[in-house]
Amino acid sequence: MVRDPAHRGELRDVLARAQRGARAAGGGGGAPPPAPPGGYAWRPGRGDPAPARGGGDAPAAAPPVSPAARRRAERRAERITAGATELEQRLADLLRGGLIPAEQSGPALWEETAARMVDAQAPGLANRVRELGSLASTGADAPVRLLEECALLHLLAQAWIRRERLPEPLAATVRSRVGLTASPDGPAIRDDWLVLAQYDTSDSRLTTRRTWLYGAVSGRTALLLSYGAAGRAPDLTLPAGLAVDAELTAYPGSGQPRMALTERFGPPAPTTVRPPGTTTSGALARYGTALRDDPWRESVPVTLDRVVPVPDGDGWQLADADEDHALPVGAAARSRPGLWRLVALSGGAPVRVFGECGPRGFTPLAAWPQGPGEAVHLC
Numbered sequence: 278m279v280r281d282p283a284h285r286g287e288l289r290d291v292l293a294r295a296q297r298g299a300r301a302a303g304g305g306g307g308a309p310p311p312a313p314p315g316g317y318a319w320r321p322g323r324g325d326p327a328p329a330r331g332g333g334d335a336p337a338a339a340p341p342v343s344p345a346a347r348r349r350a351e352r353r354a355e356r357i358t359a360g361a362t363e364l365e366q367r368l369a370d371l372l373r374g375g376l377i378p379a380e381q382s383g384p385a386l387w388e389e390t391a392a393r394m395v396d397a398q399a400p401g402l403a404n405r406v407r408e409l410g411s412l413a414s415t416g417a418d419a420p421v422r423l424l425e426e427c428a429l430l431h432l433l434a435q436a437w438i439r440r441e442r443l444p445e446p447l448a449a450t451v452r453s454r455v456g457l458t459a460s461p462d463g464p465a466i467r468d469d470w471l472v473l474a475q476y477d478t479s480d481s482r483l484t485t486r487r488t489w490l491y492g493a494v495s496g497r498t499a500l501l502l503s504y505g506a507a508g509r510a511p512d513l514t515l516p517a518g519l520a521v522d523a524e525l526t527a528y529p530g531s532g533q534p535r536m537a538l539t540e541r542f543g544p545p546a547p548t549t550v551r552p553p554g555t556t557t558s559g560a561l562a563r564y565g566t567a568l569r570d571d572p573w574r575e576s577v578p579v580t581l582d583r584v585v586p587v588p589d590g591d592g593w594q595l596a597d598a599d600e601d602h603a604l605p606v607g608a609a610a611r612s613r614p615g616l617w618r619l620v621a622l623s624g625g626a627p628v629r630v631f632g633e634c635g636p637r638g639f640t641p642l643a644a645w646p647q648g649p650g651e652a653v654h655l656c
């Protein structure tokens with residue numbers, strides 16, 4: 278399972294398709310045309326939340342923006358555009374000189390470019406540039422992965438430069454990816470939210486906590502993000518395996534799973550709810566659809582039903598019990614004790630597994646036996 282930039286099509290073709298789709302969607306009565314293969318087409322309602330229990334509140338009107346704030350936003354946008362244009366030139370110089378010298382130069386080359394993106398007030402671009410520096414030591418496939426990531430960075434830079442031509446859901450995704458912050462603005466959704474999984478990742482600056490939820494009534498999978506200083510746990514803690522009666526509000530963006538916890542109506546409580554599952558081939562199709570909405574997505578939340586963990590050489594796979602398909606377990610998950618808990622839970626029998634499906638495989642985060650039983654947490 279390799280992320281191939283060619284599957285996303287030529288950038289100009291993609292952006293042109295998006296623009297045509299937006300014009301068609303807003304051009305009067307009738308249904309909009311279907312999305313072209315590999316392209317973007319906006320359809321009304323694609324990013325709309327599922328109906329809330331008891332009805333959802335309409336999104337509040339945005340507060341008026343002061344002239345000073347508007348000027349600051351315009352100046353920042355100009356700086357980001359200048360940074361994206363400079364990044365495009367640097368990527369062209371990199372490919373003109375070849376990837377091998379770039380690998381041999383070490384992280385210094387990328388840190389200097391990342392610093393330029395920070396100066397341009399585009400932290401999202403800076404972070405992606407830093408990730409390029411870490412690919413030099415990833416093994417024999419390093420040149421392939423470096424080329425893939427350079428293509429995605431080129432796509433993001435061009436999407437920002439041409440953002441005015443994009444449909445609004447995709448434009449909101451691009452703004453988020455370059456590092457502009459946004460506030461939740463979707464309708465409030467009150468539901469009994471099953472806490473699927475919660476785990477932390479850290480770097481030298483931040484600790485990021487990811488909490489995955491599943492709405493028992495809405496059927497929506499939501500991601501909560503919370504942050505703490507390096508070495509300190511974020512404040513938000515929800516007990517995995519329990520359900521929380523709460524209200525969530527979505528962030529803008531095409532296919533965006535992130536939501537904000539706006540209100541809780543009671544303490545966490547036990548639940549028998551489980552998210553519905555799909556096959557491994559269904560998981561791949563879901564990831565492909567997500568890439569159409571957001572080409573920079575690293576993974577999508579997926580629940581696999583009736584899969585069996587089986588060895589595969591030095592690694593592991595999650596094999597469909599009823600089909601001749603399987604997903605590799607991601608390299609990072611192979612070194613965690615959660616994998617062995619999953620193997621013990623299965624004992625060779627099918628199980629239901631929730632996790633993140635991405636270009637390097639599947640990361641299991643929670644699992645349930647086929648019969649009655651509580652969730653087993655794998656992260």
